[in-house]
Amino acid sequence: MQYAFYVETERCIGCNTCVMACLDWKDIKPGQHLQLRRVTTIESGKCPDVRLTNLSLSCMHCGKPACMAVCPTGAISKRAEDGIVVVDQSKCIGCRYCFFACPFGVPQYGETGTMQKCNLCLDRLQKGEEPACVSACVTGALHAGPVDEMAKLASQRAAARLAGATQPSVLISR
Amino acid sequence: MQLQTTWGWLVAVYLFLGGLGAGSFITTAALYLATRERFKRTVRFGAWAGAVAIALGALVLLADVGKPLRAIVLFRSFVNLNSWMARGAWLLFAAILIDGLFAVFSTELLTAWLARLWLPLASRRNLWRTVLAILALPVNLGVALYTGILLGVLPFRPFWHSWLLPALFTASALDTGVGLVAGYVAWREDSAYTEKLHTALEGTVMALVAVEAAVLTWFLSTMQGGPLDAARSAQLLTAGQISPLFWVGVVGLGLAVPFLMALSQLSGVAKRSAVAVPLVGAVSCLIGGWMLRFVVLSAGLRASLSSPSLLQILAGVRFWP
Numbered sequence: 022m023q024y025a026f027y028v029e030t031e032r033c034i035g036c037n038t039c040v041m042a043c044l045d046w047k048d049i050k051p052g053q054h055l056q057l058r059r060v061t062t063i064e065s066g067k068c069p070d071v072r073l074t075n076l077s078l079s080c081m082h083c084g085k086p087a088c089m090a091v092c093p094t095g096a097i098s099k100r101a102e103d104g105i106v107v108v109d110q111s112k113c114i115g116c117r118y119c120f121f122a123c124p125f126g127v128p129q130y131g132e133t134g135t136m137q138k139c140n141l142c143l144d145r146l147q148k149g150e151e152p153a154c155v156s157a158c159v160t161g162a163l164h165a166g167p168v169d170e171m172a173k174l175a176s177q178r179a180a181a182r183l184a185g186a187t188q189p190s191v192l193i194s195r
Numbered sequence: 196m197q198l199q200t201t202w203g204w205l206v207a208v209y210l211f212l213g214g215l216g217a218g219s220f221i222t223t224a225a226l227y228l229a230t231r232e233r234f235k236r237t238v239r240f241g242a243w244a245g246a247v248a249i250a251l252g253a254l255v256l257l258a259d260v261g262k263p264l265r266a267i268v269l270f271r272s273f274v275n276l277n278s279w280m281a282r283g284a285w286l287l288f289a290a291i292l293i294d295g296l297f298a299v300f301s302t303e304l305l306t307a308w309l310a311r312l313w314l315p316l317a318s319r320r321n322l323w324r325t326v327l328a329i330l331a332l333p334v335n336l337g338v339a340l341y342t343g344i345l346l347g348v349l350p351f352r353p354f355w356h357s358w359l360l361p362a363l364f365t366a367s368a369l370d371t372g373v374g375l376v377a378g379y380v381a382w383r384e385d386s387a388y389t390e391k392l393h394t395a396l397e398g399t400v401m402a403l404v405a406v407e408a409a410v411l412t413w414f415l416s417t418m419q420g421g422p423l424d425a426a427r428s429a430q431l432l433t434a435g436q437i438s439p440l441f442w443v444g445v446v447g448l449g450l451a452v453p454f455l456m457a458l459s460q461l462s463g464v465a466k467r468s469a470v471a472v473p474l475v476g477a478v479s480c481l482i483g484g485w486m487l488r489f490v491v492l493s494a495g496l497r498a499s500l501s502s503p504s505l506l507q508i509l510a511g512v513r514f515w516p
Contacts, residue, residue: 087351093281094272114272115261118280120201124351126497134261186350 023084023104024141025168025182025190027175028077032162035062035075042157043079046142055131057139058154076193077154077163079139080127082106084188088119088128096136104168104190105141124187141165168192196431198493205259207489210342211371212252213287214364215484217339218372220245220294224328224335226376226392227301231321234392237384239301241376246294249338253287279348283341290331290338297327339368342488352495353421354428359414360491366407367449371484373399374453378477382470393473397457400476404454411445428494441490449483452476 043049043058058079066072082099086106089097096112097119099105113135120128120136128136142152150156155163164174171192172182180194223241226234257263266272269288273281299305300320310317343361350356377396380389418429432441456476459465465472 091278091280091349093275093278093284095275112272113262114266116266116280117201117260118278118345121346121349121352121495124498130261 022102023168023190024082024146024165025171025192026079026081027164027166027171027180027192027194029162029164029178029180029194030074030076031195032160033060033075033077034160034162035060036159038157038159039077039154039163042153043139046145046153049131053131055129055137057129057137077158078125078191079154080106080141081125081183081187081189081191082139082141083185084190085186087122087124087187091118091122093118103141103146105143106138107140107143108136108138110135124185125189196427196435196496198431198436199495199497200493202259202492204489205255207485207492209252209256209259210345210364210488210492211485212248212255213342214339214368214488215371215375215481216245216248216250216252216294217290217335218368218370219248219375220290220297220331220335220372221339221369222373222376222396224297224331227324227328230388230392233388234380234384234386235301236386237376237380237392239298240379240383242294242298242301244375244379245335245372246291246298249287249294250291253284253291279341279345283338283345286334286337286341290334293327293331293334297324297331300324300327336365339365342368346491346495351498353425353498354418355491355495356425357414357417357421359410359417363407363410363414363491364488366403366410367484367487370400370403370407370449370453371480373403374477374480377457378473381473394461397460397473400457400480401454401461404450404457408450411450422498424496424498428496431494431496432490437490437493440486444486445483445490447483448479449487452479453483 037060040056040058040060044056047057049055049057058077060075060077063074063076064071065074082105084104086097086099089099089106093116094112094114096109098107098109100107110133115130115134115136117128117130120126120130127138129138131137145152152165155165164171168190175192175194178194180192183189183191183193219241223238223245226241227238257266260266269284273284275281299309300323306317306320316323340361343364346352346355347357347360373396377393377400380393380396384392386392415429415433418425420426431437453476456465456472456479460472
């Protein structure tokens, strides 16, 4: 099974509540220079036909994680039961090789020196709760769950799974 | 344009020292196998330089990672042998061991001490050295190649993702290695054949500089004509933010100066007795070698997201419906 995120960009207002909820749940303090979820606003088109797209993204929990393949210590693994890519903090040496392997620039290194990234709030999932970002989203633009459920949700709209060699587990709708 | 800074000048020092150590040891091992006892001083120097440079490089890498004390326990931290970082760590370890042993057997004082431990260690030292030198050649070549492969295998860094990068770093490794040994020969070697050896080494330096220049040109022109992000990276080097470092450091200090210094000695323009000329050539070559790693690291931009579905989605979202 593979868990995935589903982001409805036309609902996202770029308020960054998901980012704050993530920082809060992960107990990341100011000055640690960590941000496991980011909202990017992408401008496209030409005046007067201007487009603004807010896109909230974190680790994509890829089907074929490039970070895992290059990790010298085997600290990065992909859980068989839900496809979530996790980092064993007791094994990571902080060499930053995974940062260069990831096509999305996801891995970050805080004060601990080891790699930090989204684990889809595994602790909350195990209690049957949604990830912090999803449950905090003001407009209901963020969803997380098994990829086929997400695909069913997304089928109501023009949506697609993000394409890429690493098979990112993220669906985006317009 | 934002340069790559996650791996900074310290990693460049590591890649440089790994290459330098491998290059100088390959030169030394080849020299020993070809001439045996003729150039004792140079062989001793080159062996120590190789072992110490690679060991220093490994220390620099350790200093740069987030958890050095965890990383130093090789057999626990470098266990994923599909990762080139792990393969490289073990290659470095093997090279330090082999180069170091060869260096010990090439040092009279230490061999005398070994003789007291167990006589055959010292009495058979030339046999051990021959075995070690033959073993060391592929291992050190591996270290030189690895410094480029480490970056070359990363598909989402288009400027690095080419077999030409290991080729370039290996050419530079041999170039700096021979340059260092040549500098030492001019400065210290007192064998009756010093003149001959010096001429041979300076000739090798010229040939290697020419090879490195050719590989560098090939690499850059491939990148210029490659994917968009690779071309942007190559542009950074030749005409962008880091072009002064590239033209002065890599092309000037790393290629032109060593070539001209070697040429001036071979052609007899520079006096044979003048030590300054080969030393300037050697030091300049080393600075250029480090600069090469630094500019290549700095220009290694990430491939911009070009997922067709993402582009399609973004193109479809209108601010005013």
